[in-house]
Amino acid sequence: MEHLEPKKKILIMMAIMSAMLFAALNQTIVGTALPTIISELGGIEYYSWVFTIFMLTSSVTAILVGKLSDMYGRKPFILIGIGVFTVGSFLNGLSGSIIELIAFRGIQGFGAGMIMSTSFTAVGDLFAPRERGRWQGLMSGIFGLASVFGPTLGGWIVDNAEWHWVFWVFLPFGLVAFLMIWRLFPSQSVQEKKKVDYLGSLMLSLTIIPMLLAFTWGGNDYEWASYQIIGLFTLTAAALIFFIVTERRAANPVLPLHLFKNDIFTISNVIGFILGAGMFGAIMYMPFFIQGVIGTSATKSGFVMMPMTLSMVFASAIGGQLITKTGKYKLIALLGLFIMGSGLALLSMMDSGTTNTTAVINMIVVGSGLGLSFPVFTLTVQNAVQHQYLGVATAATQLFRQIGGTVGVAVMGTVMNSSMTSKMTDQLSSLENQPDMESIPAETAAQLQTLQSPQSLMDGEKLKEIQASLPPETQAFFGKMMEIVRESLSYSLTNVFLIGAVIMAAGFLITFFLREIPLRMSNKEEPLKQENIDSQSANL
Known part of the structure; x- marks a missing residue:
């Protein structure tokens, strides 16, 4: 066309x-x-x-x-x-x-x-x-x-x-x-x-679905070591083995395995997986920090998140124009991943004293890096495969990015929950052992116990109503307790952002191994193979 x-x-x-x-x-x-x-x-x-x-x-x-x-x-x-x-x-x-x-x-x-x-x-x-x-x-x-x-x-x-x-x-x-x-x-x-690869399609579906369910449910609905999660991972592994065997024998495989012999295809999808993990991690957990730690209302938190998205849109457009103009994409990919990783590192340095202004600046950095790098790896895959595989190769990039996002959210959720639990347990135990706890009625103490959850920080107005209804002698304890909950949430979320920064650093390093081949001027051209590149380099 x-x-x-x-x-x-x-x-x-x-x-x-x-x-x-x-x-x-x-x-x-x-x-x-x-x-x-x-x-x-x-x-x-x-x-x-x-x-x-x-x-x-x-x-x-x-x-x-x-x-x-x-x-x-x-x-x-x-x-x-x-x-x-x-x-x-x-x-x-x-x-x-x-x-x-x-x-x-x-x-x-x-x-x-x-x-x-x-x-x-x-x-x-x-x-x-x-x-x-x-x-x-x-x-x-x-x-x-x-x-x-x-x-x-x-x-x-x-x-x-x-x-x-x-x-x-x-x-x-x-x-x-x-x-x-x-x-x-x-x-x-x-x-x-050609004959449709029905068996390969079934095996691929049986690989993807249990894996996504395992990472979605793990650490939330079920423990990671539960028989449900282990069973899902076992089913994923078994289906993957059958899928590989099926695809090797299929005349028209649903996902041709020879594509993975193309190093550009493989490395681009690995980086796409990493990018998905970092992207979804930042988008999913940043609202918790804005509402729970900074104390911004749910309505206003949307406006605080908006600059990150707008910077991503702007950077995507600029990056795309630069690639078209220069024909180069590797430097833009490296720059985007570096900026996004730096933004996540800045997010990991925030604490309960962080203002909305600081959060917005940090998120603009994240959004700019994401916008620069996000479109690149679809382009690299499309440029490296023959046009007859364009659809399946493009779909593969989306799948790896989706799986990366699911895995990233699951891993970061586990990090957040474990960090928060350990931090809160240590600090609340010392607070509950104070002498003035004995003067708090049992009914009030039970009510305070229910507030020892980060979820209680998400609705500031309701929290003020609860505080106003408590007896005067519990006000000081209530303030200390909620400060501990806020500090614990801040600690756990900054750990999440730090993990995200490490993940993006890994993506940045892997990108150095991505071969940059000339962007084809027509879809009728064959992708440039490694031996052709070596030959061109020798002639220069």
Whole structure:
């Protein structure tokens, strides 16, 4: 499709970005609205499944559709993806129970996986690698914009209208995106019909799903050493072995194993895994620090987080333009990872005396580094593989990034919980042994016991109400206790950010081993092999 007129390419990209924005906004808008939805539907014990099911279905679908789109073209799958996602969004708004909501979120996930996989691959169809940088940067910025406006809009809707509109408000955008793709996106010639690798697809699904569930549940719903988590990891290992055996024998493997012999493909996905772990760690745990340690309200914390997202969008656009202009990507990747790692190191130096201003500056550093490095590794993979593998290779980068995010959040969550428990136990034990504890009534002491959780710090107004209702003789103890809880949360979160900085440092070092080959000027060119590079270097 790279032969199309520039004007038509731009129109097609606008259609693709509309579809991506539609899907991304529907993901981010749910977070702030979900507590209100749960309060009406009930089933808080299944709360996490609203997110988990979406992650599972979208991750598995993305990698499977990546291969199918290489065989049958992108257009059918992006249209089906928009259609499925739109139906899922509509059904979500009709949910009458938490079980229905989870089921319909799963449908949304199937659609989202198709949209995300085919959208990034379509950029590779439309533009040669040398031109893709600016568009990959803009595509990455779509997620940043969605994370800025989605949560704010979700909170506004549940405060001023029925929660159903959280899922329905963007339905017209889905229809517009569908029509634009249908009219503008050219149909591609179907490759020689080959047998679909059903067994490989099943084994890949059985590898991904238990692994994601294990890292999602581990340390939260179940202990890491529990038979449930060990069983999931065992199932993952067994399925992976069967998957490798199946793919070696398959005539048309769903994920060709020979791609991993390409060092650029492998190293880029390893770095993508690391980047996902650092990215999701910062995004997931920073709100805890803003609300719990600094004491910013939930409403204002969204505005405090916004500069990080905006800096990511800006840096993504700038980085993409630089790659397109210079044809170089390794230096930009190194710079992005270094800046992001430095930002996480700055976050690890914060404490209970940190102000919102300092937090914002540190997060802008993180967002800038993330924006520079995020689009690069999709581009490096696309540039290093033959065009016939573009879909499956692009989907693989998204899968590794998703798995990295899941593993990163799980590991950092374990670090946070263990650090916080040890710190709080030591300090509270000395406080509870003080003589004035004997004067506190048993009922009040039990009430104070329930506040010895970081969750109590997330609602400052409610905490003030509780403090006002306590007897005067307990006020001093209450102040000391909450200060210990705040200090413990700060200590645990800074450990989380330090782990994130170490992870990014590892990604930075690995990037030095990433070969930088020239960005191809046309999709018809073959990727430059190592022997060709060595030959060119000898001639210079």
